[in-house]
Every structure is written in C-alpha cells, then in structure tokens.
Amino acid sequence: MFTDWSEALEAESLPVDPTSAQQLAAAARVTARSSCDKHDLGLLLDVLGLPADPDTLTALLPLIPETGDAPTMTTPPATEAIDVPVTPLTFSNPVQELLDWAIAHPAAAVRNRANRITADLAELTERRDTEAAQREAEEKVARAKAELERAQEELRTVKAGTRATAAAPTGARTGSGSGRSREELAAIRSWARENGHQVAHAGMVPKRVLEAYDAAHQDSARKAG
Numbered sequence: 001m002f003t004d005w006s007e008a009l010e011a012e013s014l015p016v017d018p019t020s021a022q023q024l025a026a027a028a029r030v031t032a033r034s035s036c037d038k039h040d041l042g043l044l045l046d047v048l049g050l051p052a053d054p055d056t057l058t059a060l061l062p063l064i065p066e067t068g069d070a071p072t073m074t075t076p077p078a079t080e081a082i083d084v085p086v087t088p089l090t091f092s093n094p095v096q097e098l099l100d101w102a103i104a105h106p107a108a109a110v111r112n113r114a115n116r117i118t119a120d121l122a123e124l125t126e127r128r129d130t131e132a133a134q135r136e137a138e139e140k141v142a143r144a145k146a147e148l149e150r151a152q153e154e155l156r157t158v159k160a161g162t163r164a165t166a167a168a169p170t171g172a173r174t175g176s177g178s179g180r181s182r183e184e185l186a187a188i189r190s191w192a193r194e195n196g197h198q199v200a201h202a203g204m205v206p207k208r209v210l211e212a213y214d215a216a217h218q219d220s221a222r223k224a225g
Contacts, residue, residue, distance in 0.1 A: 024050055032063035040094060047098055047113060188213045 028050050035041035038057060041064060045052040102114035180188075185205060192199045192209045195216075199209055 028056065028060060029063055032060035033065065034094070035064050036094065037064065043095055044098055047102055047110075047117060049110070049113070191216070 027048065028045060031044045031048060031050065032041055035044055038061060041060060042052050042057060045056070099114050099118060102110050103118075105111055105114070188205055188210065189199045189201070191213055192205075195212075197206075197209050197212065199205060
C-alpha cells in the first residue's frame with residue numbers, strides 16, 4: 001500500500017502500454033539465467049511468449065549458467081551476521097514448474113498456451129507408450145513365427161525318418177531262394193541233381209532250378225489229388 005499519495009497518483013497516471021522491446025529483452029535475459037541448456041531455454045521462451053528465434057537463442061546462450069559464463073554478481077556491503085536457519089529448497093522439473101506457473105497465470109493467453117503444451121506432452125507420452133507396446137508385440141510375433149518354423153522343420157525330419165525306416169525292411173524276393181529254409185534249399189539241390197540240373201553245394205540256387213522244382217511239385221500235387 002502506498003504511503004505517499006504522490007507516488008500513488010503517479011502510478012495511476014502511467015499509461016497501460018504493451019510490453020516494450022527493452023522489457024522483453026530483459027525478461028529473456030532473466031529466463032536464460034534460469035535455464036539449464038539451449039533446449040530448456042527455447043521451451044521457456046516459447047511458454048512465456050518471448051522471441052525464440054535462432055539469433056535470440058545464440059545471443060542468450062552465454063547467460064545460461066551451465067553452458068556460458070557465470071553471471072557476475074556484485075558483493076553486497078558487509079552487514080552484521082544474523083543467525084537465521086537455512087531451509088533447503090527442493091527443486092523439481094523446471095518445465096513442470098513453468099507449466100504450473102503458466103496454468104495459474106491471470107492472463108488467458110498464457111493459460112491457453114500452457115494448456116496446449118500440456119495436451120501436446122500428454123499426446124507425445126501416449127504415442128511413445130503405444131509405439132513401445134507395438135514393438136514388443138511385433139517381437140513376440142517374430143519369436144513365435146521362428147519357433148513355429150523350427151517345429152515344422154522337426155516334424156518334416158521325423159516324418160522323413162519314419163518313411164525311410166518303414167521302407168527299409170521291404171524288398172522283392174529274388175530267385176536265390178529268399179524266404180526258403182535251409183532244409184528246403186537242401187531238398188531242392190538234391191532234387192536238382194537227381195533230375196540232371198547242376199547246382200552248387202552251397203550259395204545261391206539258380207532261379208530256373210527253383211521254378212522247375214516248384215513246377216514239378218505242383219504237377220505231383222495235382223496228380224496226387
């Protein structure tokens with residue numbers, strides 16, 4: 001509250017003009033000193049409605065504490081030390097603090113811009129989560145397809161082995177007496193010698209001898225019948 005009426009009257013007489021270029025530049029410099037890096041500075045200037053073109057950012061970079069020169073501070077005059085308990089301040093995300101400030105700002109334009117930025121951040125977060133879930137699902141599908149292909153290959157291998165095993169024991173009978181017992185082959189050799197056929201004492205019996213033996217015994221069986 002003003003204690004001097006002259007100051008109050010002087011304040012009331014001040015015209016309400018738009019923010020001057022000098023005031024905008026001063027606000028930009030103060031914002032730069034509170035920024036962490038170039039990207040953070042750009043976001044802060046955009047939220048505050050201050051110029052954020054490349055030339056302005058380049059000019060403000062030396063004022064950023066972490067990237068530029070540390071701001072010079074004047075040493076206050078020496079005063080009597082006062083023992084005051086120091087409470088540590090807790091700092092959170094500067095962007096979130098700025099958004100909270102902008103949302104509570106009395107100017108509607110600042111509030112609207114903060115709402116748009118908040119909506120954009122929410123949309124980007126949702127898109128990031130959606131793409132991450134999609135990548136995870138695609139990886140699961142790829143692993144399932146690879147497992148299915150391996151199982152199909154194993155099935156084809158098992159089927160091929162089963163067919164080869166089943167086909168191996170089967171074979172056509174030859175004229176060497178396959179399927180006849182040793183006693184029957186010995187009887188055939190004796191009959192062949194008695195009937196003028198030449199056969200070895202061991203080994204294969206010629207097919208013609210087997211056929212002649214079978215034909216003779218079939219004729220004998222018919223006559224006996």
